[in-house]
Amino acid sequence: MPGEPPVAERQRIDKWLFYTRMVKSRSLAQTLVEAGHVAVNGRKVHQPSHNVKIGDRLELKLERRDVILIVRDGGARRGPYEEARLLYEDLSPPPEERPRLTALEQAQRQPGSGRPTKRDRRALDSLRPDFGGDEK
Template identity: 35%
Template sequence: MSSIEQGVLERMRIDKWLWAARFYKTRSLAAQAVAAGHVRLDGHTLKPAREIRCGDPLEIAIGDQTWSVAVHGLSDQRRPAAEAQQLYEESSESRARRAAQREVRQLAPVPGSDLRGRPTKKARRQIKGFNDSF
């Protein structure tokens, strides 16, 4: 579509909008999330081909975070993050809930989240000693 046609979009597929709004890295990931029921419109699950319009309220679950957004614009192209954020408006409750979840994760990280890669030689000896004691 040309840039002239882009301004007159009235409807577009939900998976394409989620990709353009940068909620998912690829369109196929967005389609899988919609098919799995992680995206809801007015509390109802959708199919990836469902068309949305400006003003539609969406609930998007990505991992343990839930976004409550209202569609403000439609774009058939994936643009920079600053422009993609103009396609939706997040509710204040959703913003506060995500901030609280972020704070909880920082204060009490998931056990083992600091472990990276293979154990060191010292860690392997400790593991072997622990396992041999049983």
């Protein structure tokens, strides 16, 4: 488009991660890079000012999963997800399928533990004379 500035061939890695929506803010992207959780073409990067170019392979160790990306384009802004996903190709393996728990396997309270139910309270109240039990 004639009104948009041309996207540079190289871009700072923290900006690129922010534009691709891999992280919520640019400062979080800088922290991720400085912590050594980002590798470009197999080499760990520790400077947020490191430049990435089209064709670079990025390996990210995010909080919940590891991601492998190929840079397809540099970003000009942080746009919607549909725009951001055009900036990379995702080579990450699919997330591991966690087995679903049945109702019996899920955490359940043992009978008699925890707070009494309304039914239990009424049964207890009927035994106590000061709460409506047998006052006769």
